[in-house]
Amino acid sequence: MRVGWRVKPWRRWAIASILLLFLGSVLAIATPALPPPQAHPLPPTLAQWRDRSGDYFEEIESTPLGYLVWSTLPITVYIEVPKDPSDRAQTWQKAVERAVMDWNPYLPLNPVDSPENADIRIWSRRPPLRLSSTGEILRARTAETRYEFYTRSPATPMHRCDIYLSPHQSAIYTLATARHELGHALGIWGHSPSPEDVMYFSQVQDPVEISPRDINTLKRIYEQPTRLGWEQR
Numbered sequence: 738m739r740v741g742w743r744v745k746p747w748r749r750w751a752i753a754s755i756l757l758l759f760l761g762s763v764l765a766i767a768t769p770a771l772p773p774p775q776a777h778p779l780p781p782t783l784a785q786w787r788d789r790s791g792d793y794f795e796e797i798e799s800t801p802l803g804y805l806v807w808s809t810l811p812i813t814v815y816i817e818v819p820k821d822p823s824d825r826a827q828t829w830q831k832a833v834e835r836a837v838m839d840w841n842p843y844l845p846l847n848p849v850d851s852p853e854n855a856d857i858r859i860w861s862r863r864p865p866l867r868l869s870s871t872g873e874i875l876r877a878r879t880a881e882t883r884y885e886f887y888t889r890s891p892a893t894p895m896h897r898c899d900i901y902l903s904p905h906q907s908a909i910y911t912l913a914t915a916r917h918e919l920g921h922a923l924g925i926w927g928h929s930p931s932p933e934d935v936m937y938f939s940q941v942q943d944p945v946e947i948s949p950r951d952i953n954t955l956k957r958i959y960e961q962p963t964r965l966g967w968e969q970r
């Protein structure tokens with residue numbers, strides 16, 4: 738005996754559509770809608786910035802919630818105080834503080850003493866190891882920036898960043914790397930193809946200062962729409 742669906746094809750489609758609509762509305766109730774992407778007002782430091790030397794905005798990635806734009810200023814930064822009192826630890830701390838000061842004219846950064854509520858946290862340690870899809874340990878790096886999302890009460894999607902920076906490097910290397918990783922944490926989620934920019938993808942012999950192209954790129958990022966920092970309706 739042949740068991741078949743005795744509903745006519747068009748009716749099958751109608752039933753399937755009604756079921757999908759029903760499921761869709763149940764899901765919509767279960768997960769509140771994210772705020773629509775909108776651009777935040779430009780931070781005054783970037784609004785007044787004018788330069789015509791171009792940018793590398795096309796290299797910048799967005800995230801599932803939009804561009805990594807900080808909308809509450811100043812941005813709070815925690816720098817881990819190395820527990821080890823050696824010269825090397827002091828050198829690390831000074832180089833990282835200098836890198837924070839270097840970005841400060843473009844986006845206001847405020848040092849804080851506790852990591853709990855800091856927007857950006859800079860840790861004096863190697864990045865946590867990562868495993869490949871086949872379970873092998875990937876080559877350890879000396880620096881890395883990671884971001885994560887959270888919800889600020891009552892319902893605002895936010896992000897925070899962790900920068901891991903090895904304490905076992907020279908002062909010059911630490912300064913150059915801290916500047917580069919801070920660029921990522923401030924929203925430049927991508928790399929410049931030019932070695933004259935801080936956000937060049939590879940390490941260079943003579944580290945460079947933050948370039949006008951770095952700031953042009955940062956300004957374009959801050960002009961983009963994002964869901965971050967907007968309250969859910």
Ligand SMILES: [Zn+2]
Nearest residue numbers: 917921928938
């Ligand atoms: Zn990088």
